[in-house]
Amino acid sequence: MLYxxxxxxxxxxxxxxxxxxxxxxxxxxxxxxxxAFLAVPPFINDYYAKAILIPFLSYTMAAIGLNIxxxxxxxxSLGTGGFMAVGAFATYKLMTSFPGLDFALIVIxxxxxxxGVGALFGLPSLRIKGxxxxxxxxxxxxxxxxxxxxxxxxYNYSPTGQxxxxxxxxxxxxxxxxxxxxxxxxxxxxxxxCVFALVAKNLTRGNIGRQWMAIxxxxxxxxxxxxxxxxxKLSAFAVSSFFIGMAxxxxxxxxxxxxxxxxxxxxxxxxxxLFMIIIGGLGSILGSFLGAxxxxxxxxVLKTVMVDGMGLQAVTAKHFEILLLxxxxxxxxxxxxxxxxxxxxxVKEKLRLWPFPY
Amino acid sequence: MTxxxxxxxxxxxxxxxxxxxxxxxxxxxxxxxxxRTGPYAxxxxxxxxxxxxxxxxxxxxxxxxxGAKINYVECETAYNTQQGVExxxxxxxxxxxxxxxxxxxxxxxxxxxxPKASEDKIPILSMGYGRTSAADGSVxxxxxxxxxxxxxxxxxxxxxxxxKEGGQANMKGKKVALVxxxxxxxxxxxxxxxxxxxxxxxxLMLLPVDHPGQEQKAxxxxxxxxxxxxxxxxxxxxxxxxxxxxxxxxxxPMDRFIGIWWSGSENDVLPAGKDxxxxxxxxxxxPGTNFPLIQEILTELxxxxxxxxxxxxxxxxxxxxxxxxxxxxxxxxxTAIKMHGTVKIRGEQARDGFENLVIDNxxxxxxxxxxxxxxEIKIACNNHEGSxxxxxxxxxxxxxxxxxxxxxxxxxxxxxxxxxxxDAEAYAKENNITPRDCK
Numbered sequence: 001m002l003y004x005x006x007x008x009x010x011x012x013x014x015x016x017x018x019x020x021x022x023x024x025x026x027x028x029x030x031x032x033x034x035x036a037f038l039a040v041p042p043f044i045n046d047y048y049a050k051a052i053l054i055p056f057l058s059y060t061m062a063a064i065g066l067n068i069x070x071x072x073x074x075x076x077s078l079g080t081g082g083f084m085a086v087g088a089f090a091t092y093k094l095m096t097s098f099p100g101l102d103f104a105l106i107v108i109x110x111x112x113x114x115x116g117v118g119a120l121f122g123l124p125s126l127r128i129k130g131x132x133x134x135x136x137x138x139x140x141x142x143x144x145x146x147x148x149x150x151x152x153x154x155y156n157y158s159p160t161g162q163x164x165x166x167x168x169x170x171x172x173x174x175x176x177x178x179x180x181x182x183x184x185x186x187x188x189x190x191x192x193x194c195v196f197a198l199v200a201k202n203l204t205r206g207n208i209g210r211q212w213m214a215i216x217x218x219x220x221x222x223x224x225x226x227x228x229x230x231x232x233k234l235s236a237f238a239v240s241s242f243f244i245g246m247a248x249x250x251x252x253x254x255x256x257x258x259x260x261x262x263x264x265x266x267x268x269x270x271x272x273x274l275f276m277i278i279i280g281g282l283g284s285i286l287g288s289f290l291g292a293x294x295x296x297x298x299x300x301v302l303k304t305v306m307v308d309g310m311g312l313q314a315v316t317a318k319h320f321e322i323l324l325l326x327x328x329x330x331x332x333x334x335x336x337x338x339x340x341x342x343x344x345x346x347v348k349e350k351l352r353l354w355p356f357p358y
Numbered sequence: 359m360t361x362x363x364x365x366x367x368x369x370x371x372x373x374x375x376x377x378x379x380x381x382x383x384x385x386x387x388x389x390x391x392x393x394r395t396g397p398y399a400x401x402x403x404x405x406x407x408x409x410x411x412x413x414x415x416x417x418x419x420x421x422x423x424x425g426a427k428i429n430y431v432e433c434e435t436a437y438n439t440q441q442g443v444e445x446x447x448x449x450x451x452x453x454x455x456x457x458x459x460x461x462x463x464x465x466x467x468x469x470x471x472x473p474k475a476s477e478d479k480i481p482i483l484s485m486g487y488g489r490t491s492a493a494d495g496s497v498x499x500x501x502x503x504x505x506x507x508x509x510x511x512x513x514x515x516x517x518x519x520x521x522k523e524g525g526q527a528n529m530k531g532k533k534v535a536l537v538x539x540x541x542x543x544x545x546x547x548x549x550x551x552x553x554x555x556x557x558x559x560x561x562l563m564l565l566p567v568d569h570p571g572q573e574q575k576a577x578x579x580x581x582x583x584x585x586x587x588x589x590x591x592x593x594x595x596x597x598x599x600x601x602x603x604x605x606x607x608x609x610x611p612m613d614r615f616i617g618i619w620w621s622g623s624e625n626d627v628l629p630a631g632k633d634x635x636x637x638x639x640x641x642x643x644x645p646g647t648n649f650p651l652i653q654e655i656l657t658e659l660x661x662x663x664x665x666x667x668x669x670x671x672x673x674x675x676x677x678x679x680x681x682x683x684x685x686x687x688x689x690x691x692x693t694a695i696k697m698h699g700t701v702k703i704r705g706e707q708a709r710d711g712f713e714n715l716v717i718d719n720x721x722x723x724x725x726x727x728x729x730x731x732x733x734e735i736k737i738a739c740n741n742h743e744g745s746x747x748x749x750x751x752x753x754x755x756x757x758x759x760x761x762x763x764x765x766x767x768x769x770x771x772x773x774x775x776x777x778x779x780x781d782a783e784a785y786a787k788e789n790n791i792t793p794r795d796c797k
Contacts (some may be wrong), residue, residue: 046478051444096788149540149566156788159549159781160489162469168787177789178477247724254465256443258470260542262569263439300444314434322395325464 003351019201036190041183050255056296058250062261063276063288064193065243065278070274071283072204073236075125079137079229082144082271085265086114086351087248092163095176095253096156103170103253107192111246117144118241125233140271140279142232148261164258165281176253185254192250195244201285203239212236213283279329281339290340294332306325361438364569369380378695384702386422387453388413391462396436397570398595400625405463406432407667408680411655414652414666416688418587422445423692426701431455433468437595442467442724450478458484458708459687465543468501469789473789476500479710480705483676483690485683486511486619486642490546491781495713496793498782501741502712504686505674505735508592508644509777510746510769511618512547517767518616518750519588530559538594540566544592547618551590553773571597578604582651586683587604591617593648598626607634611728613638619748623676627753631691635755638763643732645760647673652681675751675760685725690715713737733766739796746771 008023010016022027044053046233062080069077090110094101121140125133148154148161155161165178174180175188203209211232214222215308223229252259259265302324306317334344352358378431385586390409393402402460412628413430422428431452433445433568442462450457459481462468468488484492490509492501506514515567519534520526536551538544548564555562563586567579571593578601581589585652589610598621605615617626622639630637648654652673659665660672673676694711703711717735722728746768786793 031793047447047685051447055440110711158784159777162542164412164469164473164785167790177475226535235756256439256470257473259439260469262541266569314392314432318395319437331779 003354005352007184017205019205030061030322033194037187041187044182044186046182047188049345052297052300053186053224054189054250054255056292057193058247058255059273059276059296060275060289061189061196061250062244062247063280063292064197064285065240066273067277067280067282067285068200068204068212068243068287069236069240071277071287072209072216073212073233073240075122075233076130076134077137078134078267078270078274079121079144080244081120081265081267081269082141082249083114083244084251084269085144085148085261086117086241087111087245088252088259088265089261090114091249092156092165093154095166095168098276099166099168101168103168103175103188103268105252106168107246108246110249111242114245114248115242117279118244119234119238120232122241125237131265138267141267143226145265147263148265151220160260162258162260163252164254165256168253176257178257181255183245189250189254192246196246197285200243200267202287204285208232208235216283218349223318240286275329277339279332279339281341284339284341286344287339287341290344294340296327351358361459363516370573376524378477383423383427383453385453386451386596386701386703386759387426387429387455387457388687388691389433389445389449390458390461391435391460391467392432392466393435393440393463395434396438401595401598401620401623402437402463403621403667404671404674405680405683406540407665407671408677409461409684410543410666411659411672412681412684412688414664415658417657419654423688424695424701426695428483428688429455433650435464437464437466439464439466439470443470446471446474451478455702456480456562456689456704458703459712460707461485461683461687462488464536465489465546466490466541466609472498472501478705479709481690481709483615483687483712485686486679486787490784493741494778494782494793495739495742495797497786497791498742499713499794501710502690503635504715504742504744505682505733506619506746506748506769507743508543508546508618509550509774510743511640511748512550512590513620513770513773514746514748514767515552515590515616515750516551517638517770518764522556523587526558527739530666532560532588533563533586534560534588534590535565535581535584537565537567537574537581538651539571539592539597543594543620545593547590549777550773553668553777554770557773567593567601568599570595571600574604577601578608578610581605581610582608587614589615590616591621591774593617593621599625599629602627602630602634602637605637606630609778611753612636618751619679622751624758627675627793628757628758629755630755632755634753636685636751637753639677639753640748641675641751641760641762643675643678644730644749644762645673645675645678646752649727649729649731653672654726654749677732682727684715685727686715686735689717689725713739713742724739730762739794745769746774768782 038098066080069075087110090113094106124136156161165176173184211227214227214230276291276295279294281287304320306312392406412426417427431449433449435441435445442521457480461483465487465755468484483505488503492498492503520529551562556677615637617639619641627634660669690712694708695701698707700705715737733745735744749762749766751760752763
């Protein structure tokens with residue numbers, strides 16, 4: 001019906017290699033982008049920005065980053081929270097040392113700082129694999145949080161170790177601090193996520209992405225056909241950390257505005273982002289979006305339905321929310337162990353043949 | 359089970375009916391960010407119950423505050439800052455009045471909300487927690503931390519210790535250990551204690567405990583090895599009871615172990631049984647049910663089955679602290695309504711009420727909390743804390759009761775003020791705030 005490819009012929013290689021080879025997909029994505037960039041900002045309020053969309057976007061960024069490392073390169077990492085902390089503290093130091101620096105530049109610089117730290121902690125991956133590597137990255141998580149708690153220089157010697165994001169602008173528009181308009185913060189995060197999702201997509205479709213996947217699927221074979229494990233693994237760690245560092249910058253600067261390392265960047269964040277990519281789909285950029293949406297939006301939807309819709313008490317709703325979220329995670333993983341992105345592609349296959357399946 | 363039926367089932371589950379409440383006369387929306395779930399629930403539940411009880415009582419018996427009913431809203435955060443932000447955004451525009459005052463009940467969430475709420479013109483009442491330097495109303499016009507903040511608490515505890523040691527001069531060479539929750543909350547007193555240490559010449563040992571605080575073996579082994587003369591604790595939730603039990607297991611003398619007011623509830627000492635006798639904690643409210651208002655809550659609510667929690671919990675130290683918080687909230691709004699001559703106040707007017715809040719002993723009597731329930735509170739533009747006085751309470755496991763062992767002790771303002779000014783100024787500088795002129 002709506003989803004028929006009949007008559008869409010590819011007449012050149014670039015067309016055949018497009019990200020969205022099917023016209024309907026392309027139209028749909030463009031429509032989503034148009035709505036996100038043009039229709040949402042005039043109507044966005046504080047609640048939608050601060051409680052729903054900005055958290056979703058910053059977690060998406062982190063999920064894309066982790067997906068590059070875990071989903072594409074097969075290196076398990078539990079250090080996401082720690083690397084987000086690196087991004088956040090780099091942001092804080094840059095903001096307080098160079099007031100007036102464009103915030104977009106700060107986010108990118110924070111990404112580079114985190115990429116360096118990530119590559120450093122990626123070194124053990126050259127020698128150890130699987131669960132042992134997970135433990136090494138776990139050490140990174142705890143070490144980094146401990147470091148930001150311990151060394152006063154990182155939080156400018158404030159008495160409590162809290163960091164607060166001062167107001168900063170990007171292209172003349174205020175994006176951080178309490179006075180920033182919700183639309184500005186949202187558009188800033190959206191632009192970053194869209195641009196870098198495209199970058200990630202093209203990286204994973206290109207030479208370097210194929211190297212990562214070769215390492216993931218069978219590292220010995222990959223080495224025999226000429227993939228350098230050192231280059232591939234470290235680049236995966238660096239690129240992944242770059243994204244996670246930017247996510248930390250958005251998370252701290254635009255969304256929370258203040259953070260303390262133990263609470264905002266704890267091991268629970270590492271697990272949360274890992275669950276996002278497992279539920280969304282390992283080795284899929286779309287999966288990062290779907291997983292982040294699932295883990296960020298679902299609790300809020302459940303809460304709103306139960307508290308405002310059904311008039312339950314806040315605490316009862318909370319207990320039900322924990323229960324339902326667990327049930328839904330199990331349900332989706334039973335229906336499709338490969339995550340939401342695979343579920344979508346299965347549905348797509350069926351839609352192509354509908355209404356005459358054979 | 360085909361994809362279609364699954365999809366239908368999911369759609370049906372999501373499309374639950376939305377019910378809107380009927381429109382009423384002007385209500386005062388007072389939200390509370392609760393945590394009745396999660397690792398800190400034992401500490402969060404009594405506070406939330408006290409809030410709920412007090413506002414139910416005001417609404418049912420006294421027709422609300424100055425004739426306006428209170429719309430009391432709970433939002434569950436599980437003590438988590440991200441959920442706290444979501445809750446704040448959710449409640450801030452509720453009802454016709456919008457949120458009039460925010461009680462975050464978490465130091466971490468308070469830090470998160472200070473810039474935002476100040477921008478949205480909603481006062482934050484972080485009663486005895488939150489950011490200490492917010493006591494400087496010239497930099498933080500919208501934040502209040504009455505009746506005492508952490509630095510006052512730290513100095514009160516040190517004064518008490520010096521008193522026990524027979525004077526400040528005897529503190530030289532003594533060892534004081536601080537066991538603290540490794541978060542902004544737990545780090546709050548460090549600078550103050552260090553400053554006094556320089557002055558008095560005692561050694562300060564810092565022993566952080568990571569969230570949630572179940573694991574303290576190493577901490578107490580260190581205490582056993584170094585034998586500090588006093589242990590001071592800044593704990594919360596499950597961390598407190600674990601610490602008291604560990605202290606008992608290494609036979610640390612309980613009467614040399616003092617917690618801040620958030621480490622002084624029944625939940626913290628009951629698990630250790632008889633061994634907890636003698637443990638002390640600072641407090642700015644008296645425990646027990648011997649107050650007319652609390653008796654009234656028992657007869658009006660609990661006897662009629664309208665109480666929010668268990669009857670046994672009423673009069674516990676955290677319940678009473680929650681009650682003090684609820685009373686301060688209501689009195690601040692009452693002051694605001696009287697000042698502006700209308701019940702139709704919003705956050706901005708509510709702020710004026712808190713800044714001019716006075717609860718003297720006469721007013722405590724009128725509220726049914728006379729006879730030393732809490733010290734007098736007097737807020738001013740340059741002082742959002744009040745007196746900062748606190749007392750020390752001691753636990754007796756035989757009777758299962760806390761008793762106050764001192765009068766209200768005044769804090770060491772000479773130590774606190776310069777630190778407070780410095781921190782507030784640093785914040786103002788970092789965030790481009792021009793301090794108000796407090797005449």
